[in-house]
Amino acid sequence: MxxxxxxxxxxxxxxxxxxxxxxxxxxxxxxxxxxxxxxxxxxxxxxxxxxxxxxxxxxxxxxxxxxxxxxxxxxxxxxxxxxxxxxxxxxxxxxxxxxxxxxxxxxxxxxxxxxxxxxxxxxxxxxxxxxxxxxxxxxxxxxxxxxxxxxxxxxxxxxxxxxxxxxxxxxxxxxxxxxxxxxxxxxxxxxxxxxxxxxxxxxxxxxxxxxxxxxxxxxxxxxxxxxxxxxxxxxxxxxxxxxxxxxxxxxxxxxxxMSQEKSVSGIILPSYNDSNTRGFSLQNLGYYFALSDNYDLTALADYYTNGSYAMRFESSYAKRYKYRGNINVRYKNLINSERGYPDYSRQNIYNIQWSHAKDTKSNPNSTFSASVNMGSSKYFKQSINQANVGSNLNNTLSSSISYNKTFNTVPQARVSLTATHSQNTQTEQINMTLPSLQASIDRVYPFVGKDGVKKGFIKNINLQYNLSGKNSFTTTDSLFFKPQMFKDAQIGMQHSIPISTNFKLFKYFSAGASTNFQETWVTKTVEKEYNNDLSSVQTTTINGFDAFRTYNFSTNLGTTIYGTFNLGADKKIQSIRHVMRPSITYAYTPSFERYYDTYGTDASGRITTQYTRFEGGIYGVPSKENSNVVGFSLSNTFEAKVRDRDSTKTEPKKIMLLNNLNFATSYNFNANGKETLAWSPVVVSGGTQFFDNKMNMNFGATLDPYAIDNSGTRMNMYNIENGGSLFRMTSANVTMNYSISNKGTKETKNQQSERNGGRNDDLFGTNTDLNDTRNSQFNSEDDESENVITEFFNSKIPWDMTLAYSLTYSNVNRENKISGNSIMISVNTDITPKWKGGVSTGYDFVQKGVTFTQFRFERDLLSWRMAFNYTPLGVNSNWNFFIGIKSGMLSDIKWNKRSTSNR
Missing domain, CATH: 2.60.450.10 (Lipopolysaccharide (LPS) transport protein A like domain)
Structure with missing residues (x-):
């Protein structure tokens, strides 16, 4: 049965x-x-x-x-x-x-x-x-x-x-x-x-x-x-x-x-396939467990005649007005070729996904959420049971599990526990905190009057208490959750008490001042000693409690300037409004040289090297030198009033010309002109929107005022003094994203791809899960509605398009070149009321080649669905054909054929 x-x-x-x-x-x-x-x-x-x-x-x-x-x-x-x-x-x-x-x-x-x-x-x-x-x-x-x-x-x-x-x-x-x-x-x-x-x-x-x-x-x-x-x-x-x-x-x-239950346990029949490297196979053989109305479990397995096998466990759970979520655990033991052949290999890969959301109505004072995507770095590249190019091209897997609790005390207190995970799939390096503690007590105004009015320098003085604790690991795929990973853990805790105030100055300026005291606890320190016999520095790790204390001071001053340029009421553009927000900040951090020790001597017996025993700590090290920095920033926005195309409207329409145009730099008073230079590069960034906010454009540039020598090292000489311009552009970038559809707002289509770590659009193709290909790969707003052929169909064909463009310029060492210049486009359209087609492709102007390309076709056969995907280029080239009944009850009745993989 x-x-x-x-x-x-x-x-x-x-x-x-x-x-x-x-x-x-x-x-x-x-x-x-x-x-x-x-x-x-x-x-x-x-x-x-x-x-x-x-x-x-x-x-x-x-x-x-x-x-x-x-x-x-x-x-x-x-x-x-x-x-x-x-x-x-x-x-x-x-x-x-x-x-x-x-x-x-x-x-x-x-x-x-x-x-x-x-x-x-x-x-x-x-x-x-x-x-x-x-x-x-x-x-x-x-x-x-x-x-x-x-x-x-x-x-x-x-x-x-x-x-x-x-x-x-x-x-x-x-x-x-x-x-x-x-x-x-x-x-x-x-x-x-x-x-x-x-x-x-x-x-x-x-x-x-x-x-x-x-x-x-x-x-x-x-x-x-x-x-x-x-x-x-x-x-x-x-x-x-x-x-x-x-x-x-x-x-x-x-x-x-027959059963009156809504969910019934039972066997899931497998599908047959063959592979050039693993032989014949039965895929997706399993059993569905209807455990209760609140949760279930599906167990699936694959078996290949060369000895490879895979197991997957999937569970969904929900409780009304409480929480809902799902868990996927996937494991594969993959064997390539035959034992004794030079191309023989064997590897174990896995992937764990967990998504959990708590209903805020159940307890407004506490929240719990989880978004986990972790496992082997090569899982999405080596997996046979899915074709997910977007996930393959993604270089990062990330996870976060957090719990937050608010205590309704006076002052109010908050506690947060978080576990995070970040994994680079190229280097296979994993950074993990398990857990991270954040606690704080709300601001306290000790000098506010009985009327509760916080006005002026004194009454606005406030302080609060923050606590941060971390248990951090840096490891690799091969050492993940092995004893060595926990041996190298970094544990620390930091207490901070910020005191700040803000006030008005000369009516038009907003001023603020703050100071921050920090105490950092660590469980590991280092001790360095120069070994004359080995002619090298010997570093010894010392386990035990230690602490250091630091403090700093900062102040800021800012204002807002408005300017309007009236061009005339009879003009298309009647006026332009310019808003500037300049600000200046000053930050001072003293030297904490007392936390530094020395090692090594030269021939005269004098000490040559300094170090701090807190090196490699999770919260950094105390500063050795004074920091005396003033920062400058300027943000701008531009908007215009234009005459509306609708002549019946008397009021002009407001449009945004530039959402933001920002400039930022800083000056270090303690710069010595050798190791450090006084001025930092000017960072320029901005963004705007076009075509009724359908196109977003962002740009940025780095402008260095200093010249460089023949080796590319920055000199203590302004670029203009070296015969150049006032600033030397070292890098610049422009990105544009354009999404348009004649069917209305384009919704997210690639949710599973996004969950796997890929994109939520289809610029890198659609996510094709080979466990089930019955669902449409196109963004259909009314899949259940009947498609009606009308005489006006040829004049309005439903379609949507996503366009992305990226340009990067590099000139750090006078290379003066375009390091990146590419365009990607994805288009989906209803060729006829029953035929849908789509293509994702792009071109790299630097490498002079076509980037990822995928063709998609789908035919609505009423109760049936037929689909064909084809990726012709690259290591991820593949094709997949499917025809089957849409109904979930008859999902066994289908025919699915795809290209074999050599992975």
Whole structure:
């Protein structure tokens, strides 16, 4: 028996040409899957017009009642049989005819009959109260077309047949051409016999997930069905029919146990594939565990004939108004080639993903969240079961788990525990904090008056307390969670008490001053000693508590300047507004040379080298030299008032010319002109938007005022004094992103790729999970809606486009070159109402070559879906073809073929 939860999507079996034994397995999976779905009787939207249920307004509504009682008194020992045993209400549009002789009531045209829990609406209804039976059928309209199909409803069960006979006493019914819905299936049966409330017999039945039950693209035909709700379904010979053509896929009989549970545990059937390097394989064989209504578990496995195997465990959980999340754990043991061959290799790779979100309504004073993506650096490059180019090209995996708690004390206190992880997939270096502690107490204003007004230098003085603690690791893939990783851990804690104030100066200036005291605790220090015998420095790690204390002072002054340039009310651009925010800051940090020791002597016996025992600490080292720096910054925004194109509007429209244009530099008063130079480079950055905010552009540059010598080293000489310009541009960059669609706002499409660490757009192609390819790879706003071909289709084709451009200039050492210049574009369009196409590509103008390229095609086959992806270039080149039924219950019925991988 095969059971599967319908909302879980996995690749379980694929049709392979010429392998006829797999066709039988596929059809078995259909019946076993159907046996695990819930069956409910629901209304089916039939294209055939059933009887309308709206009330008639052209005449008064009259519903006669028939009350069970003897209407004629007879002198007889045997009492006359009573009519039914309850009230019967009925009405009709044309007439309601009562035949006392034959004991029948005939309702014609929009007839309605109500008796106990039975509701019957039809074109014609004949009630035989002698036999306690009712008949309902269709009637012909003026053109001779049969209309007003019966609509029979008893309790939760509802059908729309061509005609029906029902006995009120025995509760038996004979239904012709019934149409009903059982879970995802739509069922039409030539004859349905309702034996009683618990047994149904169907003859000439067809099952399908197509929207049109009368003209489906495919269906499963069976002549005999016995259905016992909530217990079992037994069918006779069943075969699959596509486009009204019977196929060889058939089963002599089938038995399905039924369950009222929404989720049922069961086996997930595998799919067959072959690889050039790992042999034949069975992929995605597994079992689904419906553990409870709040969480589940799916276990999947792959096996290859060369000995490779893979395991995956996926679980989703949720509790209403509390939390929700999912966990994916994936492990692969990959073997390439054969033992003894030079290209033989074996490796174990894994990936762990965890996403958790807590409902803020459950406890507003505490939050818990998790976003984890960690594992082997080569996982996405070596994984066989998915084609995720966006994740392959990403160089960083990151994770974060945090818990925050707020204490409603006076002053308020906050505590945060965080575990973070950052992994470079190229160098395989991992930086991790496990955990990081952050605690703080809100600002306290000790000099504020009883009125609570914080105004002026004194009243604005405030202080707070911050605590930070870290347990940090720096390791690699090979040492991750091994003893060496924990041996090299860096543990520290830092306390800080910032004191600050702010006030107005000369009415137009905002001033502030602050000082900060810090005390840092560490558990490891170093001791260095010069070994004359070895002629080298020996470093010894000392475990034990140690601490150092530092303090600093800073002040700032800033203002805002507004300028408006009026160009005239008759101009297209009426005025330009310029807002400048200059600021100057001064920071002083004294020398803490007392924390420095010396080692090594020269020939004269004098000490030559200084060091601090806190080197390599998690919070850095105390400063050795005085820091006496003043910083300058200027931010600008430009906006304009333009005349609106709509002549009916009198007010001009505001548009942003430059969101920001920033300049920043600093001057060091303690610079000695040798190791350090007084002026730092001027950093320029800015950004703006075009085309109704559809295009974002950001730019930046670094301007160095100093010249360089022949070796590229900065000299204590201004560039203008060396015969150059005032500033020497050492680097510059421009990036542009443009996203547009005639279907409205373009939504995120690559959510799984983003979760894996890739992009959330499709510039690097769509994320193709080979476990399941039934879902559309295009951003369809209404996948469930019908595509209607109109005469205006050629004039407006739905499409969307994403464009990205990047330019980088380098001139650090007079190279004066464009180091990066590339463009990437992704376009998706509806070629026809049923065909969708897309392409992602780009060009590198520096390397003079095409960057990542992917072609995507998809055909909507109503109940089926066909898709083809092709990546022609690079190490990630591949192709994938898929055709299968969209329904999750019949996801086994598919054919998936893809290029083999040599990874």
């Amino acid at each position: 095969t059971c599967q939860k319908t909302r879980h999507t996995f690749t379980k079996i694929a049709f392979i040409p010429l392998h006829t034994n797999l066709f039988n397995i596929v059809l078995i999976s259909f019946f076993l899957t159907f046996g695990c779905g819930e069956i409910y009787s629901q209304e089916i939207k039939s294209k055939k017009t059933p009887l309308k249920t709206v009330k008639q307004t052209d005449k008064p509504e009259i519903i006669p009642e028939i009350i069970p009682a003897d209407t004629v008194k007879v002198d007889s020992v045997k009492p006359k049989k009573a009519f039914l045993d309850g009230k019967v209400k009925y009405r009709a549009k044309d007439y309601a005819k009562i035949d006392q002789k034959n004991k029948k009531i005939t309702l014609y045209n929009e007839g309605e009959l109500y008796y106990k829990d039975v509701e019957l609406k039809s074109g014609i209804i004949v009630l035989d109260y002698e036999k306690d039976e009712v008949y309902a059928g269709r009637i012909k309209d003026s053109t001779g077309t049969l209309t007003q199909y019966p609509n029979f409803k008893q309790g939760a069960s509802e059908v729309q047949p061509d005609s029906i006979r029902f006995n009120f006493k025995t509760q038996k019914a004979l239904i012709y051409n019934s149409r009903t819905e059982q879970g995802e299936f739509k069922i039409k049966a030539a004859v349905t016999k309702k034996e009683n409330d618990s047994v149904y017999f169907l003859k000439g039945a067809r099952f399908t997930t197509s929207k049109d039950i009368d003209n489906p693209e495919y269906y499963f035909q069976t002549n005999k069905v016995k259905f016992i709700p909530g217990k079992k379904v037994i069918t006779g010979l069943t075969n699959m029919v596509i486009a009204d053509v019977p196929t060889p896929l058939a089963l002599p009989f089938a038995y399905f146990p």
